[in-house]
Amino acid sequence: MAAALFSTAILICLLPVSVSSSGFPAALKLERAIPANHEMEMNELKARDRTRHGRLLQSLGGVVDFPVDGTFDPFVVGLYYTKLRLGSPPRDFYVQIDTGSDVLWVSCASCNGCPQTSGLQIQLNYFDPGSSATATPISCSDQRCSWGVQSSDSGCSVQNNLCAYTFQYGDGSGTSGYYVSDLLQFDMIVGSSLVPNSTAQVVFGCSTSQTGDLVKPDRAVDGIFGFGQQGMSVISQLASQGVAPRVFSHCLKGENGGGGILVLGEIVEPNMVFTPLVPSQPHYNVNLLSISVNGQALPINPSVFSTSNGQGTIIDTGTTLAYLSEAAYIPFVEAITNAVSQSVRPVVSKGNQCYVLTSSVADVFPPVSLNFAGGASMSLNPQDYLIQQNNVGGTAVWCIGFQRIQNQGITILGDLVLKDKIFVYDLVGQRIGWANYDCSMSVNVSATSSSGRSEYVNAGQFSDNAAPQKLSLDIIGNIIMLLLLVINMFL
Numbered sequence: 001m002a003a004a005l006f007s008t009a010i011l012i013c014l015l016p017v018s019v020s021s022s023g024f025p026a027a028l029k030l031e032r033a034i035p036a037n038h039e040m041e042m043n044e045l046k047a048r049d050r051t052r053h054g055r056l057l058q059s060l061g062g063v064v065d066f067p068v069d070g071t072f073d074p075f076v077v078g079l080y081y082t083k084l085r086l087g088s089p090p091r092d093f094y095v096q097i098d099t100g101s102d103v104l105w106v107s108c109a110s111c112n113g114c115p116q117t118s119g120l121q122i123q124l125n126y127f128d129p130g131s132s133a134t135a136t137p138i139s140c141s142d143q144r145c146s147w148g149v150q151s152s153d154s155g156c157s158v159q160n161n162l163c164a165y166t167f168q169y170g171d172g173s174g175t176s177g178y179y180v181s182d183l184l185q186f187d188m189i190v191g192s193s194l195v196p197n198s199t200a201q202v203v204f205g206c207s208t209s210q211t212g213d214l215v216k217p218d219r220a221v222d223g224i225f226g227f228g229q230q231g232m233s234v235i236s237q238l239a240s241q242g243v244a245p246r247v248f249s250h251c252l253k254g255e256n257g258g259g260g261i262l263v264l265g266e267i268v269e270p271n272m273v274f275t276p277l278v279p280s281q282p283h284y285n286v287n288l289l290s291i292s293v294n295g296q297a298l299p300i301n302p303s304v305f306s307t308s309n310g311q312g313t314i315i316d317t318g319t320t321l322a323y324l325s326e327a328a329y330i331p332f333v334e335a336i337t338n339a340v341s342q343s344v345r346p347v348v349s350k351g352n353q354c355y356v357l358t359s360s361v362a363d364v365f366p367p368v369s370l371n372f373a374g375g376a377s378m379s380l381n382p383q384d385y386l387i388q389q390n391n392v393g394g395t396a397v398w399c400i401g402f403q404r405i406q407n408q409g410i411t412i413l414g415d416l417v418l419k420d421k422i423f424v425y426d427l428v429g430q431r432i433g434w435a436n437y438d439c440s441m442s443v444n445v446s447a448t449s450s451s452g453r454s455e456y457v458n459a460g461q462f463s464d465n466a467a468p469q470k471l472s473l474d475i476i477g478n479i480i481m482l483l484l485l486v487i488n489m490f491l
Helices: 002-022 042-060 145-151 234-240 326-340 462-489
Strands: 063-071 079-086 091-098 104-112 163-168 174-190 193-211 223-226 247-252 260-264 266-268 273-276 288-293 312-315 322-325 345-349 352-357 368-372 377-380 386-392 395-400 402-405 410-413 421-426 431-436 443-448 454-459
Touching: 079 104, 079 223, 091 104, 104 174, 193 234, 247 266, 247 443, 260 443, 266 421, 288 326, 322 326, 326 352, 326 402, 345 395
Parallel strands: 091 223, 104 193, 312 410, 322 402
Antiparallel strands: 063 079, 063 174, 063 260, 079 091, 079 174, 104 223, 163 174, 174 193, 247 260, 247 421, 266 443, 273 431, 288 368, 322 410, 345 352, 352 395, 368 377, 386 395, 421 431, 443 454
16 A cells, blocks of 8 residues: 555646646556566667657757856956866766867877866876777768868878878977767756756867977866867758757856856847858958948958968857957057047057957947958947957056968967857858847747757856756656656566
């Protein structure tokens, strides 16, 4: 009788939850999943669960939410990064958020010259394929090896038949290694609920060699999280599996320690404006048409910004500052200096145009507008194009944060410009949108489910908001396990 009452109590708790959370029928048909002799290996159970979780994720079509740390300030960190969980059992890896490259890679256990410690106060890790029960090296004959050809200098190792890669970044740093496939563990928001510890199989790089700034310990991370459009990017891989939509968004917080929001899904904001992506480009290229200072368009030939032969305007979270070709940089700095010459003292410091002032930059410096194709404009406050160098006794020195690129027609919009704004990368619609926003606040995110419906969830302040929902899901899981054990006793 006691057992019967216990089972009834469990069912009373279970049924309302199952109906309200997912719309599942209240009548549950139970079938024996474990053999009567109870002989099933743990790895068989884990494999069965992974298959089931994959089917669930493909049907849910939720929003994947990643934590964000770091800041744009080059005197503090100068990069934004997130934490990923890779392998079985999962290990934490801190990786830079980079929309200027395609591939996710982390330092490998056999890495030569990789940093041992980080000034970011994070614990660096090394991925060991031999210690992960679900890791598989990608061979040269694997079809997925061909994805890497789009994103890097890929090749095959004759000695071990591994699909290898080599990357060279714009700052002169580089990395090489080989590709592996393993589980990426993440938290997914579906409706108003959190689905914790979700997993999907992804291909990523296992770095065996690093050079340049990548090995400097002051701001070292475990790797780079490329968010490009090519097939090897995680966003493309998850979209092809039906786990996440082909759209991602970020909101990078500028002040008070940085941080922000990074989601696979579309952040919905009424003031969003969009400009088309330039087709058939390796980066997120957009058509910048002109620059205005104090509402006046600068005398810059539009051809300076045209996209052709490696030229154009790129949106890149992997770049700390912002860069203009010399033909745009000179009139830009002259216009800023002329607008504030009566209120500040212009000085040149280490080749950069700086200004000494005793009042707030917001009261002195003019607004700047970047004007793009499709009628979209990006409004820049003074803090979006200036960097504070020092502040002594109420006197501050602010310098132009835009840097000059000589002999190249490239404009790069880095974190200095991208911070304190929502950015949406719509890979299906081939467009990028933005809106000024307080990135310390939560956001609404749209994700198109497998049924084609747009479902809206709330993300941001994720660790705080998710805790009660995670607890309730854990409780439900424990109740289900107890229910199965009780029923099994009477079968």
